[in-house]
Structure formats: C-alpha cells, structure tokens
Amino acid sequence: MEFEHLFPIWDKLTVSEQKLLNQYALRRTAVKGTLLHSGSDDCLGLFIIHTGQLRAFILSQEGKEVTIYRLFEGDICLFSASCTMQSIQFDISIEAEKDTELWIIPPDVYKKLMDSSIAVANYTNQIMASRFSEVMWLIEQIMWKSFDKRLAGFLLEESVLEESELLKITHERIAAHMGTAREVVTRMLRYFQSEGMVVLSRGTVQIKNRKKLQMLSEQ
Amino acid sequence: MEFEHLFPIWDKLTVSEQKLLNQYALRRTAVKGTLLHSGSDDCLGLFIIHTGQLRAFILSQEGKEVTIYRLFEGDICLFSASCTMQSIQFDISIEAEKDTELWIIPPDVYKKLMDSSIAVANYTNQIMASRFSEVMWLIEQIMWKSFDKRLAGFLLEESVLEESELLKITHERIAAHMGTAREVVTRMLRYFQSEGMVVLSRGTVQIKNRKKLQMLSEQ
Numbered sequence: 001m002e003f004e005h006l007f008p009i010w011d012k013l014t015v016s017e018q019k020l021l022n023q024y025a026l027r028r029t030a031v032k033g034t035l036l037h038s039g040s041d042d043c044l045g046l047f048i049i050h051t052g053q054l055r056a057f058i059l060s061q062e063g064k065e066v067t068i069y070r071l072f073e074g075d076i077c078l079f080s081a082s083c084t085m086q087s088i089q090f091d092i093s094i095e096a097e098k099d100t101e102l103w104i105i106p107p108d109v110y111k112k113l114m115d116s117s118i119a120v121a122n123y124t125n126q127i128m129a130s131r132f133s134e135v136m137w138l139i140e141q142i143m144w145k146s147f148d149k150r151l152a153g154f155l156l157e158e159s160v161l162e163e164s165e166l167l168k169i170t171h172e173r174i175a176a177h178m179g180t181a182r183e184v185v186t187r188m189l190r191y192f193q194s195e196g197m198v199v200l201s202r203g204t205v206q207i208k209n210r211k212k213l214q215m216l217s218e219q
Numbered sequence: 220m221e222f223e224h225l226f227p228i229w230d231k232l233t234v235s236e237q238k239l240l241n242q243y244a245l246r247r248t249a250v251k252g253t254l255l256h257s258g259s260d261d262c263l264g265l266f267i268i269h270t271g272q273l274r275a276f277i278l279s280q281e282g283k284e285v286t287i288y289r290l291f292e293g294d295i296c297l298f299s300a301s302c303t304m305q306s307i308q309f310d311i312s313i314e315a316e317k318d319t320e321l322w323i324i325p326p327d328v329y330k331k332l333m334d335s336s337i338a339v340a341n342y343t344n345q346i347m348a349s350r351f352s353e354v355m356w357l358i359e360q361i362m363w364k365s366f367d368k369r370l371a372g373f374l375l376e377e378s379v380l381e382e383s384e385l386l387k388i389t390h391e392r393i394a395a396h397m398g399t400a401r402e403v404v405t406r407m408l409r410y411f412q413s414e415g416m417v418v419l420s421r422g423t424v425q426i427k428n429r430k431k432l433q434m435l436s437e438q
Contacts, residue, residue, distance in 0.1 A: 034384070047303065051362065057354070058359065060357070060359070060362070060363045062363075064362075064363060065303075066237065066358070066362055068358075085344060085345065085348045087344075087345045087346075087348035088348045088351070088352060089349075089351040090351075090352050090355035090356065092355075097375055114337075114341060114344075115337065115341070116337070117337075118334065118335070118336075118337050118340055121337055121340035121341045121344065122333060122334070122340050124344055125304060125306075125333075125340065125343055125344055125347065126304075126305070126306045128344065128348065128351065129304045129306035129307045130306040130308075130349050131351070132307065132309070132347065132350070132351055132354070133306065133307060133308040133309050135351070135355070135358065136277070136309035136311075136354065138358065139277070139285070139287075139354065139357065139358060139361070140277065140279070142358070142361055142362065143279070143283075143285055143361065143398045144279045144281075144283060144398075177257065179362045179363075180403040
C-alpha cells in the first residue's frame with residue numbers, strides 16, 4: 001500500500017506538498033515489543049500505522065505504567081512528533097504491541113506542512129481532539145468506575161483485539177496497562193474465576209462467560 | 220481593554236479577519252457561580268478571559284465532579300466551542316469561579332477563521348496541546364500521587380489563587396474539585412490539623428504551616 005492511500009487528506013495537499021511527503025516519508029518495520037518513542041526528548045516524527053498495533057503509555061518515576069490509548073491501522077500518532085508543538089509538555093512512550101509496519105514523517109517536514117497547509121493544520125487539530133477524547137474517557141474510568149468493571153472491560157477489549165477468547169497475557173502486563181499493582185489484578189481475576197467468568201492458567205486468561213463480563217463492565 | 224489586545228495572534232490576521240472578529244465578538248460578564256457551558260450540547264463559542272477565573276470540570280452520571288483545569292486572564296477556552304471540531308467527544312462543564320469578564324467568539328465565526336487562517340488553525344493546536352498537557356498532569360496525579368499529597372498541593376494552589384492563607388471553601392467543594400467524597404476530605408484535613416499544617420473552622424481552612432504542606436506535596 002502506498003503512502004498516499006494512508007494519508008487521509010492527501011487530496012487536499014498541493015502537488016509540491018505531496019512531493020515533499022513522497023520524498024521524505026520513511027517506511028519502517030517494528031517488531032513486537034520495540035519502544036518507538038520514549039518521553040519528550042525523542043522526536044522521530046509523525047507515525048502513520050500501516051499494519052499492526054501501537055500502545056501509548058505514561059511512566060511514573062518508579063517505573064509504573066498506564067496505557068493511555070492504542071493505535072491501529074490507519075491511525076496517526078502525533079505525540080511522537082511532539083517537538084513540532086511547543087505546548088506539548090508531557091512525556092509519553094510508544095511501543096509496538098504487535099509487529100507493526102508504519103510510515104514516519106520527519107518532524108521538520110511535518111512542521112513545514114502545518115505552516116503551509118490549512119488542511120494539515122486543521123487535520124492535526126482533529127487528531128489531537130480524538131486523542132483528547134480518549135484521555136478524557138480514561139479519566140472518567142479511573143475516577144468513577146470501580147476496578148472490577150474496568151478489568152472486565154479491559155479483558156473484553158483484549159479479546160476483540162486478539163480475536164480470541166484465550167488471552168496470552170500475564171497479570172503483570174494487565175497491571176501495567178491499568179496502572180495498578182499485579183496483586184490487585186491477581187486478586188480480581190481469581191474472583192472472576194470463582195464467578196465462572198474466566199479460567200486462569202500460567203500466562204493466560206481464558207474468557208468463559210463473555211455475557212457476564214459484559215454486564216459487569218457496563219454496570 | 221480592547222478585544223484585539225487579548226487575542227494573541229491578532230497581528231497575524233488579515234484586515235478582513237480582524238473586522239470579522241471586531242464585528243461578532245461579544246463581551247459578557249458572568250457572576251461567580253454562573254454555569255457558562257454544560258456538556259456537548261452547548262456550543263456558545265470560544266471564551267477569552269479578560270478578568271476573573273473559570274473552572275473546567277467533568278461530571279459523572281451520579282453528579283460527582285472533578286476539576287480538570289482552570290482558566291485565568293488571557294486564557295482561551297476551546298471546549299465551549301466544541302461543535303467546531305467534530306472529534307471532540309466528551310462533555311465538559313465550565314463555570315465562573317470568580318466574577319468574570321470575557322469575550323465570546325461565536326462558533327461559526329471561529330470555524331470560518333480556522334478554515335481561512337493557518338495562524339488561527341495552528342494557534343488552536345497550541346491551545347489544545349496546552350490543555351492536553353494539563354489533563355495528562357492530572358492523570359499522573361490521580362494515578363500515582365496519594366491523596367494527602369494531592370490535597371496539600373490543592374490547598375497551596377488555592378492559597379496562591381486567593382492570595383490568602385485563609386481559604387473560604389467547604390469540604391464539599393474541595394471534594395468536588397478532587398473527585399472524591401466529602402468524608403475523605405474531612406478525614407485528611409483533620410489529620411493535617413493534628414499535624415499543625417492547617418486550622419479548620421466552619422467553611423474555612425486556614426493554612427498554618429505552608430512549608431510543611433509544601434514538603435508533603437512535593438514528596
């Protein structure tokens with residue numbers, strides 16, 4: 001697939017802007033687990049995901065993680081080009097959660113486009129507003145949803161992403177996604193197991209009663 | 220003070236864009252406590268704060284609040300014009316926390332400017348990135364900072380905003396700012412009092428040991 005089919009506002013660019021992108025956009029492959037961006041010192045550029053899955057997360061000083069959002073095919077990651085916008089004052093990390101093919105637009109090229117094209121500037125606005133919406137959703141979850149409901153929702157979401165009822169994920173990883181301690185996850189998963197919603201074994205969580213999980217998560 | 224001195228990129232607008240703003244920007248006064256914007260159905264327009272103080276907060280279905288950020292003189296509130304950006308998919312409420320004078324740019328006028336001016340489009344980006352940074356800071360606080368440290372930080376911030384050691388605020392209001400229950404606030408304030416950091420009386424919290432509060436909040 002060509003770059004131009006992935007860039008949503010390609011048709012709104014001038015020919016010279018299109019040439020600039022064709023000349024400088026880089027294709028890259030990142031195997032699962034690759035850390036593509038880490039904090040505000042990194043500024044590799046804008047990522048456009050071709051195939052695969054990226055995870056954006058924040059990291060505490062003590063090394064605790066919370067997943068902020070995920071990016072899928074066709075999604076654009078703005079914060080890996082945070083140096084193009086001076087008002088971005090937070091550190092985010094981006095890792096490949098699956099083997100991922102992506103395009104990278106170098107920050108100086110993107111900055112040039114933002115300064116010359118109203119379409120690009122307003123599209124950048126739309127991307128940021130989408131991420132903002134995801135982050136606001138997360139705050140609501142953290143503030144107002146009890147952990148059992150959040151965990152039920154997380155397991156269901158994972159199952160959709162993996163297209164499987166058998167999730168190969170450790171309690172440690174779930175804790176990192178949700179920003180809590182492993183023990184808290186283990187305790188709740190055991191409760192879910194006792195209620196017949198999941199079956200646990202080493203390194204896996206198998207969903208047994210999807211409907212019950214769904215009802216819990218939607219309460 | 221004229222509108223043009225408050226609008227930070229006035230000089231980057233064309234004469235006709237300036238005329239448009241001069242013609243349609245509205246001046247409004249909101250007394251303390253006025254709810255200026257409530258959820259995504261409202262779309263009054265962009266607020267530019269002349270004097271006073273606004274508070275942006277989210278509201279749970281059960282009526283619980285959390286303060287997301289505050290806006291002061293010269294600040295711009297974008298989300299009161301959320302209908303200008305289709306990707307904004309969350310509900311925020313805005314209230315006057317002090318008597319406030321503000322300018323309002325109607326949403327259709329602002330939309331027109333975003334579509335015609337690269338300066339406005341990119342400035343909108345900067346505003347959103349600033350708010351995004353504040354929200355990310357809030358997530359880090361909620362996830363990783365214990366309640367005693369957050370409360371100490373909140374009292375110190377209030378004291379700066381009110382320019383006083385004597386805060387006229389109820390435990391109920393503090394709870395609404397921080398997204399917790401009144402009892403939790405009361406318990407912690409009593410602990411602060413027993414440690415000599417504050418003195419409590421009906422409807423007020425008096426800061427007695429600023430240094431100790433500061434040390435706690437920075438831990």
